[in-house]
Amino acid sequence: MGILVDERTKVLVQGITGRQGAFHTQQMLEFGTRVVAGVTPGRGGREVAGVPVYDTVEAAVDKHGATAAVLFVPGALARDAAFEALDAGLSPVVVIAEHVPLQDGLDIAAFAAARGAALIGPNTYGLCTPAGRAKLGIPPGRIFRPGRVGVVARSGTLSYEIVAALTEADLGQSTVVGVGGDRVVGMSFVEVLKRFAKDDETQAVVLVGEIGGTAEEEAAEFAKGLDKPIVAYLAGAAAPQGKRMGHAGAIIERGRGSFESKRQALEAAGVRVASLPWEVAPLVAAALGRAG
Amino acid sequence: MKLFEYMAKDILRAAGVPVPDGRLCAGPEEAAAACRALGPVAVKAQVLVGGRGKAGGIRLAATPEEAAAAAAAILALDIHGERARHVYCEQRLDIERELYLAITIDPSSRRPLLIASAEGGIAIEEVAEKAIVRRAIDLPWGLLPYQARQVAGRLGLPGDLATSFADIACRLYRVFRGRDAELVECNPLAVAAGRLVAADARCNVDDDALYRQEDLPRTDEATVLERRVRALGLAFVQLGGDIAVMANGAGITMATIDVLQRCGGRAMNFLDAGGGAAAGPTAAALEALLSTNPRAVLVNIFGGITRCDEVAAAILDVRARGALTVPLVVRLVGTNEARGTEMLRAAGIAAFTSMREAAERVVALAREPLG
Structure with missing residues (x-):
């Protein structure tokens, strides 16, 4: 059911005693996520929303057998916390924080690769498998519905917009993954697409990309060999060159990362590219109609 | 943060890279x-x-x-x-030859990347792909001297220059890591009097790491307005159209600007009010936008964590202070949507649930003659 997480996933929350950590732990629990433990160094022995808090990841994993981690720690502390989770063998490790220093992002990605762990983020809303009641991160739970559409995106609120429209059109989701808005992130579009390709529950994929980098072009290359329909939406058609559009990674620089380059690559690979956000759900419905 | 050439050269000089x-x-x-x-x-x-x-x-x-x-x-x-x-x-250098050398990142392999070319002095994106040597650098070991010598060999550099090139590349790599750079570039890396020297230098430092680079000088490309809005902790870019835009989240803000363009309008700015932004900063950001005399304002909120009634309260607060002097169109969806929409409607402000209708409406309002 879905990819990366399901109803068996036992979640550890790092930074659980902070304002965001505590709030989203409550939200994840309400969604049905199995949050088994939390960690905040120096706050061991407390409870947050009934979840026991430990000083170290090692102690929390020993006691509760957590399998995955969600990090609600500020960007400057993300490197240490992510290394701690990866060292304990957790996967996926979801780094929510924005403003993680780029060099720290490189280190985290290298360590995740060395440990063979799935790293989601930094600068992500997380991921959700609705049928498994598994939500690791911050998206509003009410927008999801179990179903057959896999969603992978760089942007959070744009994902919510599109997922809510899918749900309204009775197109439920297998898994929704936010890969993150930073220049260097863990799992890429291609790696998520590979998992959707192998996932029987996923019958169509929505890819929500934006300007900057080459992740969409690489996804297009992979899409050529994929037998499931993909619908894409790309943000940033009207964005100027050389300006960072909110996300660290959303910038057209040195002639790379333009909207047109991405659109052309995806369309050449047979991906249907919606030119407006509300066209995504109808295109998915049409694709599934044709496919099934 | 981009550094001026002289700042970049000071850093390179301190790192042992030859500079004029x-x-x-x-x-x-x-x-x-x-x-x-x-x-x-x-x-x-x-x-x-x-x-x-x-x-x-x-x-x-x-x-x-x-x-x-x-x-x-x-x-x-x-x-x-x-x-x-x-x-x-x-x-002044008596330049015999110009090379290109940079350390940056390769997002697709998530590694630092050395880029070099025997053709320097022009923008790297204008250099033919076959003249460029790329070498991804493995962490945590970093750029090793033999790897840099391999690159020098591929560039066809003779013995002495190859050794010097490798030494400079390793020093640049240390600057890249130690200074939290996104890019360290020598273009050209010149051959003058038989020696390599960084004739021009560029160093872009990661904004998110400035907190731990306290001794670096600071530069700022932002406009006065950009500084004012960014001081509120919000991402802001001036664009040049006449419809002010505020949305929550980078992707949806970009999409809002795209949608306006498709509807025949032009956004004045990119303003990401963030997910879960509080009413205070939201109102302050809106006032900053209004101070730039747009023809109309579009607020596009998909409230995940953001509460629509708080957004409505912020808007009404701005209006109560008399700052709302141009037409405002709001699209509000999400938590407490009905309440927020009703608060605005009661005050005579158009509130939509459809992004399309809101965009069409604001473009129409921006086209209406003034007065």
Whole structure:
């Protein structure tokens, strides 16, 4: 059911005693996520929303057998916390924080690769498998519905917009993954697409990309060999060159990362590219109609 | 954060990379003095924007008088919208050959990346792909000298230059890591008098790591308005149209700007009010937007964590202070949507649930004649 997480996933929350950590732990629990433990160094022995808090990841994993981690720690502390989770063998490790220093992002990605762990983020809303009641991160739970559409995106609120429209059109989701808005992130579009390709529950994929980098072009290359329909939406058609559009990674620089380059690559690979956000759900419905 | 050339060169010099001797000059007299001390100089505009050479921002001067005249001319120039406040007068090099060398990141392999070319002095994106050597660098070990020597070999550099090239590459890599750079670039890395020297240098530092680079000098490309809104902790970029835009989340803000364009309008700005932004900063950001005299304002909120009634309260607060002088269109969806929409409607502000309708409406309002 879905990819990366399901109803068996036992979640550890790092930074659980902070304002965001505590709030989203409550939200994840309400969604049905199995949050088994939390960690905040120096706050061991407390409870947050009934979840026991430990000083170290090692102690929390020993006691509760957590399998995955969600990090609600500020960007400057993300490197240490992510290394701690990866060292304990957790996967996926979801780094929510924005403003993680780029060099720290490189280190985290290298360590995740060395440990063979799935790293989601930094600068992500997380991921959700609705049928498994598994939500690791911050998206509003009410927008999801179990179903057959896999969603992978760089942007959070744009994902919510599109997922809510899918749900309204009775197109439920297998898994929704936010890969993150930073220049260097863990799992890429291609790696998520590979998992959707192998996932029987996923019958169509929505890819929500934006300007900057080459992740969409690489996804297009992979899409050529994929037998499931993909619908894409790309943000940033009207964005100027050389300006960072909110996300660290959303910038057209040195002639790379333009909207047109991405659109052309995806369309050449047979991906249907919606030119407006509300066209995504109808295109998915049409694709599934044709496919099934 | 981009650094001026002279700042980048100070960093490279401290890291042991050969750079020409130079002086930072605020005006013609200082430029003349620099020339007297250094001999023939290149007088170079210190701007953050690229392409200064073609814009006349680099001039050669053999005498103090020429250096003064060059400095005066350069300081009066508009270089792609930027005006230099200083020139850098640098000992003139007798350049035999120009190479390219940079350390940056490769997002697809998530590793640092060395980029080199035997063709330097022009923008790397204009160099033929086959003339470029790329080498991804493994962490945590970093760039090892033999790897840099391999790159030098592929560039066809002879013995002495190859050794020096490898040494410079390893030093640049240490700057890249140690200074939290996104890019360290020598273009050109020149061969002069048989030696390699960084004739030009660029160093872009990661904004998110500035907190731990306290001793680095600071630069700021932002406009006054950009500074004002960013001071609220919000991502903001000026764009040039006449419809002010505020949305929550980078992707949805970009999409809002795209949708406006598709509907025949033009956004004045990119303003990401963030997911879960509080009413106070939201109101302050809206007031900053209104101060720039847009024809209309579009607020597009998909409230995941953001509460629609708080957004409505912020808008009504701005209106109560008399700051709402142009038509405002709001699209509100999400938590407490009905309540937020009703609060706005009661105050006579158009509130939509459809992004499309909101965009069409604001474009129509922006087209209406003033008055």
